[in-house]
Amino acid sequence: MAKKTKQSYGNYIIDNKEEILKRKKKIIKLKKTMLLLVVMISILITLALTLPTFNLSEILVSGLVNLSEDGVKTTTKLQKGTNIFKIKTKKIEKELEKNPYILEATIIRKYPNKLSIAINERKIAFYTEISGGFYVIDDKGVVLEKKESIEGIEALRIEGIDETCLKIGEQIKNIDEDKIKAICNIHKFIKENSLFEKYNIIKLEVNDFVDLKLYVNNLHMKLGTVDKVNSKVARGFSIIESGTLGEMKGYVDVSFEGNPVIYKEK
Template sequence: MGEIAKKKQRKSFVIKRKKRKALKRNIIIFIFLIIILITLSLKLKVFGIENIIVKGNNIISSEEIIRMSTLEKGKNIFYINSKNIIKKTHDNPYIKNVKISRKLPNTIILSVEERSAFFYGENNNKYFIIDKESKLLQIKDEIANMNLIYVEGLDYNNAKVGNEMLPKEDRKSKILQQFSFLIENNISGIDITSLDIKDVLFIKVYHNNMCIIIGTSDGIEEKLNKAINIICSKPKLSQSKGYINVSFKGHPVIFVEEVIE
């Protein structure tokens, strides 16, 4: 009886081993067939690019973005090099970021985040268009209807389009970012027309011909709000020439030049 039981046990073990081998073989064959199927499917013309959609662009035309991307209709949507496309589109300084997505079977979507012109400077009869992060976007001969804020105190001699005018850790760069945020969120109706950061210890901003002396960058928001509230309470200051000194604690000093008729 013992010998018969051992034979049955060995036979059962052999059968199980054969089943395991057969299962592994079938799994390998199945995976191989899936790979072949996927490879063949990806090469089908149905996945050739037919539509290229650009979203989020207001400054650069869709045609220009598509041209920079080097995307071509007919090319398989699974074979495009996303990193290369992003790199090429970033050649335009107005483009901050691009996200690429696929919509089966044949559509590519380019979601674009653009930089906005915010400041400008002038040098040798040329206008230097700058964004909120001090990146030089463009050099132009004229800036009619662009509604930008003049900034004084930057070096334009070696400026190159696409580069930052200032290192990110530079105090002037941080001051520009602070002011751009405050100006962008200013709902008082008192517009800031220019900014002077030649001396970071004696910062000045202008509302028309009225100079607002900020002084150091400490407490910029509080100082600017104080000056704006003064102008709001005395509307004639908007049309006057003079200064409001809010660079120190205490009551601001207000000076208005007399108009000689």
């Protein structure tokens, strides 16, 4: 049986000799092509890592609002003349994102010798004055820094948050997510409707989250709890914009459904 199998195999070789030779030639050709590709890739990598053409000559930074270009460049620790292929962009992005102001940093190589750094900054929305300084907070409730001055910053003043709740780089502590969201929604409504420009919006009082108060001009809105705070703020400003209150001192209570209560101080 074994003898017959060997003979059959021999006959197959004889009958298909040309086809087998073609196959072998293809395999040899493929191996040579693969070897050539490996050599070419190796040469290209070597050239890319050694040619001065690919040495960093310029760093482009975009998206800055509060941060300085020099500050961003200093954080990257990048030096001109460094080969751009040797730069670990992901590592630098993570280093940049340690800055509380930076929500996201994206680095792109601009061949042959430039780097583009796109910064997505957090947006300042609030500030609170504590211990002789000003904590600035973004529109998601993240504490960005403590400053000596807030000159030139358009933000809503909040009162009633203890300093122990404020840690730079982190969201306001000891306040649940719904309450933070409510504060942020109030600022968003004011910002999107350009109300900072129309009115003297003094502060948002959050001493008691059962009774939020927004101080505008000479009066304040009693907003009550965080439930449906968007519609409450909208109702409050609608009453103010109607012009019927003038320079009235007192409050508008929109903390409940139904007709609001308007109280005028005597």
